[in-house]
Amino acid sequence: MTNLRLSAVEKALARFTKSVEVPSKKISDYFGENSFGLDKLKAAVTVDVYKKVIDSIETGAKLDDVTAEAVAAALKDWAVAKGVTHYTHWFQPLTGSSAEKHDSFFDSLKGVERFKGSTLVQQEPDASSFPNGGIRQTNAARGYTGWDPSSPFFIVEETLCIPTIFVSYTGDTLDYKAPLLKAQEAINKAATKVAQLFDPSVQNVSSSLGIEQEYFLVDKAFFAARPDLYLTGRTLFGAAPAKGQQLDDHYFGSIAPRVYSFMRDFEVEALKLGIPVQTRHNEVAPGQFEVAPLFEEINKAVDHNLLMMDVMQKVADKHDLKVLLHEKPFAGLNGSGKHNNWSLITDNGRNLFDPEGSLYFLTFLVNTIKAMHVYADMVRGSIASVSNDHRLGANEAPPAIMSVFLGQTLTDFLDKVEETGELVYSTEDAYMELGIERIPGLKLDNTDRNRTSPFAFTGNKFELRAVGSTQNSATPMAVLNTVVAEQLTQFAESVSAKIEAGTDKEEAIREVLVAYIKESKAIRFEGDGYSQEWVEEAEGRGLSNEKDTARALKFLVSDQAKEVFAKHGVFNTREIEARYNVWMEIYATKLSIEATTMVDIALTRVLPAASTYVGKLVETAASAKSLGIDAEGMVTTIKEVSGLIDKVKVTSSAMIADLERIEELEEEAHAIAMCDEIKHKHFDTLRAAVDSLEKLVDDALWPLPKYSEMLFLK
Numbered sequence: 272m273t274n275l276r277l278s279a280v281e282k283a284l285a286r287f288t289k290s291v292e293v294p295s296k297k298i299s300d301y302f303g304e305n306s307f308g309l310d311k312l313k314a315a316v317t318v319d320v321y322k323k324v325i326d327s328i329e330t331g332a333k334l335d336d337v338t339a340e341a342v343a344a345a346l347k348d349w350a351v352a353k354g355v356t357h358y359t360h361w362f363q364p365l366t367g368s369s370a371e372k373h374d375s376f377f378d379s380l381k382g383v384e385r386f387k388g389s390t391l392v393q394q395e396p397d398a399s400s401f402p403n404g405g406i407r408q409t410n411a412a413r414g415y416t417g418w419d420p421s422s423p424f425f426i427v428e429e430t431l432c433i434p435t436i437f438v439s440y441t442g443d444t445l446d447y448k449a450p451l452l453k454a455q456e457a458i459n460k461a462a463t464k465v466a467q468l469f470d471p472s473v474q475n476v477s478s479s480l481g482i483e484q485e486y487f488l489v490d491k492a493f494f495a496a497r498p499d500l501y502l503t504g505r506t507l508f509g510a511a512p513a514k515g516q517q518l519d520d521h522y523f524g525s526i527a528p529r530v531y532s533f534m535r536d537f538e539v540e541a542l543k544l545g546i547p548v549q550t551r552h553n554e555v556a557p558g559q560f561e562v563a564p565l566f567e568e569i570n571k572a573v574d575h576n577l578l579m580m581d582v583m584q585k586v587a588d589k590h591d592l593k594v595l596l597h598e599k600p601f602a603g604l605n606g607s608g609k610h611n612n613w614s615l616i617t618d619n620g621r622n623l624f625d626p627e628g629s630l631y632f633l634t635f636l637v638n639t640i641k642a643m644h645v646y647a648d649m650v651r652g653s654i655a656s657v658s659n660d661h662r663l664g665a666n667e668a669p670p671a672i673m674s675v676f677l678g679q680t681l682t683d684f685l686d687k688v689e690e691t692g693e694l695v696y697s698t699e700d701a702y703m704e705l706g707i708e709r710i711p712g713l714k715l716d717n718t719d720r721n722r723t724s725p726f727a728f729t730g731n732k733f734e735l736r737a738v739g740s741t742q743n744s745a746t747p748m749a750v751l752n753t754v755v756a757e758q759l760t761q762f763a764e765s766v767s768a769k770i771e772a773g774t775d776k777e778e779a780i781r782e783v784l785v786a787y788i789k790e791s792k793a794i795r796f797e798g799d800g801y802s803q804e805w806v807e808e809a810e811g812r813g814l815s816n817e818k819d820t821a822r823a824l825k826f827l828v829s830d831q832a833k834e835v836f837a838k839h840g841v842f843n844t845r846e847i848e849a850r851y852n853v854w855m856e857i858y859a860t861k862l863s864i865e866a867t868t869m870v871d872i873a874l875t876r877v878l879p880a881a882s883t884y885v886g887k888l889v890e891t892a893a894s895a896k897s898l899g900i901d902a903e904g905m906v907t908t909i910k911e912v913s914g915l916i917d918k919v920k921v922t923s924s925a926m927i928a929d930l931e932r933i934e935e936l937e938e939e940a941h942a943i944a945m946c947d948e949i950k951h952k953h954f955d956t957l958r959a960a961v962d963s964l965e966k967l968v969d970d971a972l973w974p975l976p977k978y979s980e981m982l983f984l985k
């Protein structure tokens with residue numbers, strides 16, 4: 272019988288580095304060649320048509336038929352000239368991945384390629400099988416996709432992709448993109464109003480985002496030999512290797528040739544799609560890497576990240592590699608996150624978090640801290656997933672307790688304000704009154720990095736480090752923009768009230784900020800987010816520490832959340848409740864797949880190998896004894912392995928019984944039971960027994976590729 276693991280090792284060792292075809296040495300020669308954004312549209316249509324599209328992006332105005340026809344014609348000409356035969360509305364249903372259904376441009380009746388404006392703008396895909404959380408009845412399953420003109424079109428293989436939102440027949444959103452667009456509108460309104468207190472010429476504020484994406488690579492053959500990897504994205508078993516990341520020698524190390532070749536290859540594809548990939552490096556865990564594009568307007572950045580994840584996986588295949596995007600593919604090693612670098616930028620080019628020392632900057636900084644203080648639970652809920660639960664709280668990933676890290680300079684400054692009640696800035700030699708006029712730049716470059724902080728100020732932006740590597744960033748970004756929008760709205764109201772009561776504008780701003788600094792102090796934390804002291808202190812400060820998704824998701828449907836989502840038009844109550852239902856169901860389903868996969872691997876792969884080994888030992892020990900040789904060592908091993916076999920069998924049976932017992936529970940109770948009575952009760956026990964067997968059973972018999980092989984053989 273062939274051992275899948277051993278043949279995988281052979282295959283992995285026989286691989287060679289594939290060469291990469293780079294279109295040109297100069298990236299500018301091919302950057303964006305497979306993308307059709309506003310710049311290309313501008314060149315392809317009349318001024319009038321272009322203006323109407325811009326107007327529709329800015330005001331949400333409906334596009335008239337003539338404009339839509341003109342855009343569709345220009346788009347089709349561009350795409351067909353590039354060898355494209357099909358088009359698709361590309362959308363982001365609640366499954367978590369992107370969705371596409373290709374249609375041909377070719378009209379067989381007329382014998383020509385055609386693309387109608389109405390098809391560009393709206394489609395009704397037969398999309399009844401996407402999760403809807405109870406919004407749609409099966410017999411009223413119509414759903415519509417609608418073009419998002421603010422995100423560029425792009426070509427994948429021979430298909431033109433049109434970024435769209437996805438809504439139900441009743442107009443409720445059923446996707447990730449639409450709420451983000453709505454939250455963008457909310458932050459634009461609220462932040463513009465506040466920015467105008469300082470600069471009346473500001474007309475618009477948009478949020479920008481740069482997403483660092485971490486991932487693992489393993490050889491395709493190992494992946495194929497591990498059902499846990501291809502069914503659940505993570506290793507459900509695997510003993511710790513002698514060498515993991517103890518030496519930190521992988522981090523920023525020289526990139527292995529096969530990996531480098533893969534990186535260049537997918538980067539070329541990403542660059543052609545207009546994704547501004549910028550940075551690549553080895554991450555901390557062996558086999559782990561990172562790619563980071565330059566920041567972009569938030570909606571584009573989210574689409575590009577989703578698209579890039581898809582491109583990476585497709586390109587990896589050519590290199591006989593598999594990309595693991597799961598937050599924790601390997602226990603005991605660093606997991607993978609998305610670090611979302613978020614900022615707010617005015618239409619006249621000011622980054623509102625750029626600390627060019629002024630009250631203008633402080634207003635946005637303090638309001639963001641305050642928003643995090645009041646709405647920390649909603650942010651926690653927005654990053655909750657079955658896979659992120661494994662990552663949070665260890666190995667350089669933030670804990671489940673939300674807090675804000677500012678660095679020493681700003682912390683000292685805010686502490687001083689709190690102590691004195693005055694908004695003054697302390698430099699080394701003097702206190703300086705912080706007026707509406709500029710103050711000397713805060714020296715933020717002495718800000719340390721804190722890898723244990725979920726939300727860190729990094730000089731001119733905030734980094735939400737808690738987002739999971741598989742996650743669509745749209746939800747956490749929609750939530751962040753919504754809560755900051757709400758906070759800024761309240762700030763504007765408080766300042767106006769003071770001004771109306773006769774307080775001078777600057778003084779009014781200062782007074783409100785001082786109050787906020789005091790009120791929001793509890794969310795600021797500079798120390799070690801993993802320490803037990805922090806857990807205790809956070810509890811004393813009233814901060815939540817919800818480690819399990821089954822409970823953290825509830826934060827998104829609290830009265831507070833429903834109210835603020837509805838007020839800013841991001842989710843109506845039906846929409847957020849539907850998402851809660853979908854996400855709870857996904858949580859329970861994924862755990863159920865993990866549980867079943869564990870049992871399957873344990874019973875059908877691990878136990879046969881362990882039993883074969885015991886059989887061999889028994890035979891050998893018996894022969895040894897018949898020759899009068901003491902076989903105590905073998906007998907001890909036989910007992911140990913047999914004991915572990917029993918443990919595997921008993922735990923598997925108990926887990927199956929519990930799975931069956933809780934099966935009938937209704938959705939919410941079922942998700943909670945999957946968390947408490949399956950995951951917490953059985954997973955570690957079963958894993959420990961199997962991992963102990965891995966350390967005892969004959970290496971030649973062991974069926975699953977080992978950590979050392981998957982991490983180091985590339």
Ligand SMILES: NC(=O)CC[C@H](N)C(=O)O
Pocket residue numbers: 485555605606607608609662666667668669722736
């Ligand atoms: N060096 C790093 O930034 C590591 C981050 C870590 N991998 C995470 O899960 O977020």
